[in-house]
Amino acid sequence: MPVGTNATVKAMNQDELKDLGAEIILSNTYHLYLRPGHEAINKIGGLHKFMNWQGPILTDSGGFQVFSLSPLRKITDEGVEFRSHIDGSTHFLTPELVMDIQAALGSDIAMAFDECTPYPASREYALKSLQLTSKWARRCKESSTPHSALRTPHLFGIVQGGTYADLRKQSAEELIEMDFDGYAIGGLSVGEPKNLMYDMINYTTPLLPQDKPHYLMGIGDLLDVLEAGSAGIAMFDCVMPTRNARNGTLFTSAGRISIKREEFKTDPDPLDINCGCYTCRNYSKAYLRHLFMNREILSMRLNTLHNLHFYLEFFRKMREAIENGEFDKFRGQQTPVLQNNFHGD
């Protein structure tokens, strides 16, 4: 899922996303609640109409953003009081409000409100935290659809538990008992070592119901995606392709490159001769470097288009490999390429 935090996948228009083959995008409860407000979007006819995107939209619940963006937050059983990262104003999110917001937006898949357990966290804290997430998940599940709802979204629960396998199990079991439409693994890639992250993914994924979607939140390093895909994860979101694009880091069939490298100044070749994206069909590395060095808007556009194309192609190929029973072969081919880095000047 390309990430469209503010009801826009940064630098892209919606036709480009469609042409890239994006099947679903992610948007954000926290950001849209603060600006322009879910009521404003509801008045326009919902998020799909607002941003002119006809495909499905998954909305994150805001739990992670409260955790990562708000300078001061106070967590109680009832919910979270936090300060807006935009204007410092105080707000109070509860599971019920978060469900109301997502219904008002007309989200296709809503995420339950959770507390994102930080790393490191003591076992005691992680336990308390997952119990709170379970309580909130139940309240999300039991909350009634508001009048303003444009549809009743599918609802996914979020497994927490920090880096403690038994707590991950407890969290998963409590959520499964509530019978969600899908299950996400949250609270990873928040500072823990990679092997711990992989352990949690590999341990938790098989605990989830086989007939429901499995979603690993916020993880987009493609080496991690291969590990998680191997474990059985089917849904991903990450700002990596878009944010890296804006910072001039581009993914190619030969590895990752920084477009600002001096050697590209007079390079007439496309970024990736094996790539069929709009950027590679129309522009040289020399031009992309020039645009980037001048911080031109077109740089962000062309880079984003390319990176999203690379990511979406990667996922299409991975899906195909899984369907053909050739995932291990695919992983073996991709791993060395993904480890290649051509950075610096």
Add this chain to the structure above:
Amino acid sequence: MPVGTNATVKAMNQDELKDLGAEIILSNTYHLYLRPGHEAINKIGGLHKFMNWQGPILTDSGGFQVFSLSPLRKITDEGVEFRSHIDGSTHFLTPELVMDIQAALGSDIAMAFDECTPYPASREYALKSLQLTSKWARRCKESSTPHSALRTPHLFGIVQGGTYADLRKQSAEELIEMDFDGYAIGGLSVGEPKNLMYDMINYTTPLLPQDKPHYLMGIGDLLDVLEAGSAGIAMFDCVMPTRNARNGTLFTSAGRISIKREEFKTDPDPLDINCGCYTCRNYSKAYLRHLFMNREILSMRLNTLHNLHFYLEFFRKMREAIENGEFDKFRGQQTPVLQNNFHGD
């Protein structure tokens, strides 16, 4: 001519420019000389190939940019020494170098190197300045095409003379005697009162050869364009549509509006119901306001697309009115609309 200073019309790709009906774009000698350098662009095969634009390109000579962007400059008969606005490095532009640069870029229309006379300027300064511009124009005209030239550009002379009618006449006569492919009026809209600017346009334009293009440099306020069009000017360039777009000021068939107005927060209508541009066909004022308030890249894209569409449509209609002998009627209809301003919150 949409302005593509850095070999990019800000926020647009080249297919969009083509779809908008842009027939020619302007780019900039000063900027491209400094970054990435005309040799680098020449190596790629020239500016057209570099930026993937197949239509004609007019390149400004750098005279105006040296005047407006360089913190320290020293003008001698030989040329201009100036400091780069990017890194402070010292450079020396001469008429010959400016011609070499434009030939190396593969420009279709090159502008002669001129001194942009500031306002206010004494009669004495303005006279000396226009004489220098004439001398440089002759050197441009007589300079030989360098080996690196991709084509021999058409060459336009630039009439200076400040706000002194007789000096404008002298400048025009000296340039006409050299027989350029087209004639530009420069050094206007640099701080002088509007009536003086109009006087200079109305006085100078009829002095120019009727069978050569007349180009008014850097002026894009459409009320000024109507005045200049009435005087016989046929070519214009200005950053107004693109810069205003990025600042949230949008041109509509009802007048100019600021997209940040609070009242647009829940406005489901397009910016201009009489507009057929991509932005108006696909997005609401509410969404455009939201994107602008979040400084999203898509805001700059959609706003720029709309403003360029408005401008290019305006010029198409003006041309049609001239061809049908209905210019005065067109001017009468457009003037009150262009005077409308819906700004502020």
